[in-house]
Amino acid sequence: MNGKPLVSIxxxxxxxxxxxEGLLAREIFADAAYEAFSRCPKLNPKGDIKAMFIxxxxxAYEHQGHTGSAIADWAGxxxxxxxxxxxxxxxxxxxxxxxxxxxxxxxxxxxxxxxxEKMTHRTTSEVTEYLAMASDYPFEQYHGxxxxxxxxxMATAHMHAYCTTEEQMALAAVKNHYHGSLNPxxxxxxxxxxxxxxASKYVAWxxxxxxxxxxxxxxxxxxxxxxxxxxxxxxxxxxxxxxxQASDTIGLYERKSLTSLQSTKLAAKSAYEMAQIKPEQIxxxxxxDCFTFAELMAxxxxxxxxxxxxxxxxxxGATRLGGAKPVNTSGGLKAKGHPxxxxxxAQAYEMYLQLTDQADRxxxxxxxxxxxxxxxGSGATAAIHIYRRDx
Amino acid sequence: xxxxxxxxxxxxxxxxxxxKLMAGxxxxxxxxxxxxxxxxxxxxxxxxxxxQVTGKGKLLTYTVIHVAPQQFQALTPYAVGIVELENGLKxxxxxxxxxxxxxxIGMELTLDFGACNTTQQWPQWQRYCFKP
Ligand SMILES: [Zn+2]
Numbered sequence: 001m002n003g004k005p006l007v008s009i010x011x012x013x014x015x016x017x018x019x020x021e022g023l024l025a026r027e028i029f030a031d032a033a034y035e036a037f038s039r040c041p042k043l044n045p046k047g048d049i050k051a052m053f054i055x056x057x058x059x060a061y062e063h064q065g066h067t068g069s070a071i072a073d074w075a076g077x078x079x080x081x082x083x084x085x086x087x088x089x090x091x092x093x094x095x096x097x098x099x100x101x102x103x104x105x106x107x108x109x110x111x112x113x114x115x116x117e118k119m120t121h122r123t124t125s126e127v128t129e130y131l132a133m134a135s136d137y138p139f140e141q142y143h144g145x146x147x148x149x150x151x152x153x154m155a156t157a158h159m160h161a162y163c164t165t166e167e168q169m170a171l172a173a174v175k176n177h178y179h180g181s182l183n184p185x186x187x188x189x190x191x192x193x194x195x196x197x198x199a200s201k202y203v204a205w206x207x208x209x210x211x212x213x214x215x216x217x218x219x220x221x222x223x224x225x226x227x228x229x230x231x232x233x234x235x236x237x238x239x240x241x242x243x244x245q246a247s248d249t250i251g252l253y254e255r256k257s258l259t260s261l262q263s264t265k266l267a268a269k270s271a272y273e274m275a276q277i278k279p280e281q282i283x284x285x286x287x288x289d290c291f292t293f294a295e296l297m298a299x300x301x302x303x304x305x306x307x308x309x310x311x312x313x314x315x316x317g318a319t320r321l322g323g324a325k326p327v328n329t330s331g332g333l334k335a336k337g338h339p340x341x342x343x344x345x346a347q348a349y350e351m352y353l354q355l356t357d358q359a360d361r362x363x364x365x366x367x368x369x370x371x372x373x374x375x376x377g378s379g380a381t382a383a384i385h386i387y388r389r390d391x
Numbered sequence: 392x393x394x395x396x397x398x399x400x401x402x403x404x405x406x407x408x409x410x411k412l413m414a415g416x417x418x419x420x421x422x423x424x425x426x427x428x429x430x431x432x433x434x435x436x437x438x439x440x441x442x443q444v445t446g447k448g449k450l451l452t453y454t455v456i457h458v459a460p461q462q463f464q465a466l467t468p469y470a471v472g473i474v475e476l477e478n479g480l481k482x483x484x485x486x487x488x489x490x491x492x493x494x495x496i497g498m499e500l501t502l503d504f505g506a507c508n509t510t511q512q513w514p515q516w517q518r519y520c521f522k523p
Pocket of ligand 1: 434
């Protein structure tokens with residue numbers, strides 16, 4: 001693809017992330033759709049949009065499956081092909097990838113990709129059980145291994161191999177809460193101290209409550225078109241120049257490495273090659289910090305620092321706003337929140353804001369190239385996209 | 392002549408109930424699958440033989456679960472880990488009989504059979520766990 005745009009983002013929308021009492025997923029998504037449509041007056045949603053791909057993880061939350069059509073219905077788009085994409089926490093990363101397939105195939109010139117999850121009306125125990133469904137049932141869930149438990153298994157191995165510390169992991173929480181304090185749509189908009197993170201209760205040793213992302217309600221979407229049609233809709237398109245998606249064994253126990261994610265490495269390799277961009281050229285990134293340790297591991301798997309060096313890398317401050325490579329300026333899953341199906345395209349929404357200079361107090365100076373990293377389950381899916389400002 | 396048991400996860404747990412840890416060995420390429428699979432992911436063969444594996448191994452990594460789904464909440468805090476057996480085979484499970492502050496990567500553990508029972512409708516698989 002020679003670094004040429006694959007598709008262009010013409011507009012984007014995101015609901016407030018947080019607790020939406022009394023609303024259903026479809027109603028929350030309507031907020032995201034409304035914002036995307038409002039930002040792009042030249043778009044005629046009913047006539048122009050030819051397909052929709054929606055990330056949504058769990059039917060259990062609302063007793064509602066078949067969410068592709070349900071979401072299209074409530075977004076006023078009934079009639080177009082609307083398909084739910086499910087890849088656990090990478091559902092809307094996979095939806096984005098599917099939207100790219102649709103545009104590049106020539107079957108649909110304008111496509112909505114998005115995602116949604118409504119979670120906060122359920123108890124923590126119920127959510128723990130539903131999230132665990134993204135991992136292997138017969139050998140992991142069946143033996144009491146939870147979702148935080150799987151990342152804790154990787155964190156323990158990483159601490160043993162590279163002397164990574166709980167404090168270094170906690171720094172990701174402190175940083176992302178600081179970023180979240182600058183994002184009016186974040187679930188948590190207040191800073192937390194290192195002491196607060198370190199003093200929080202264990203969920204799955206060595207991971208504590210403040211190492212975990214939030215149980216959140218929310219929706220997000222972006223609208224894609226062919227690069228040559230983008231200027232018809234907006235003066236400020238954002239181009240997607242690289243896309244990679246990969247899978248790994250469903251069971252963590254079958255993998256060769258417990259300290260890195262092969263899916264991330266494979267997806268990153270295809271996205272970097274497609275974009276003809278090297279890790280050091282990425283100005284800023286949104287990475288999948290479902291747990292603080294996952295952010296550290298992502299630094300290594302994406303090539304932002306050397307293998308085993310992520311603890312020192314976060315200590316250097318490089319990934320904090322104002323640093324050389326800000327990561328999770330939105331607050332990440334940690335502070336912005338993690339409505340699982342919405343997360344992948346919420347990362348893309350942050351790319352859209354940053355690369356059109358609309359990120360306000362958290363704007364990254366001279367942001368030209370960004371990357372999103374969205375993983376599903378314990379890493380059996382990874383979806384990575386690279387974005388470039390229009391010149 | 393007895394028929395060969397199917398190379399399934401269900402059958403793996405039936406062997407566990409009999410006190411045997413069994414893997415499936417591909418007759419074409421020799422890859423050993425734990426758990427067994429009906430299709431070799433290396434050479435796509437469907438021809439296997441059963442192979443008994445010793446339950447002795449080394450702890451590769453571990454965690455202590457404090458927040459669990461309803462079903463396991465009464466057991467918290469409990470330790471789980473991934474254990475490497477002979478031939479490089481790996482299997483996860485609960486670790487019982489080790490004080491949590493004495494868990495150590497590399498420690499020797501042995502698979503124990505029939506330590507826990509299940510009351511749910513599906514699946515009715517016999518559980519195993521690891522002990523010192
Ligand atoms: Zn084979």
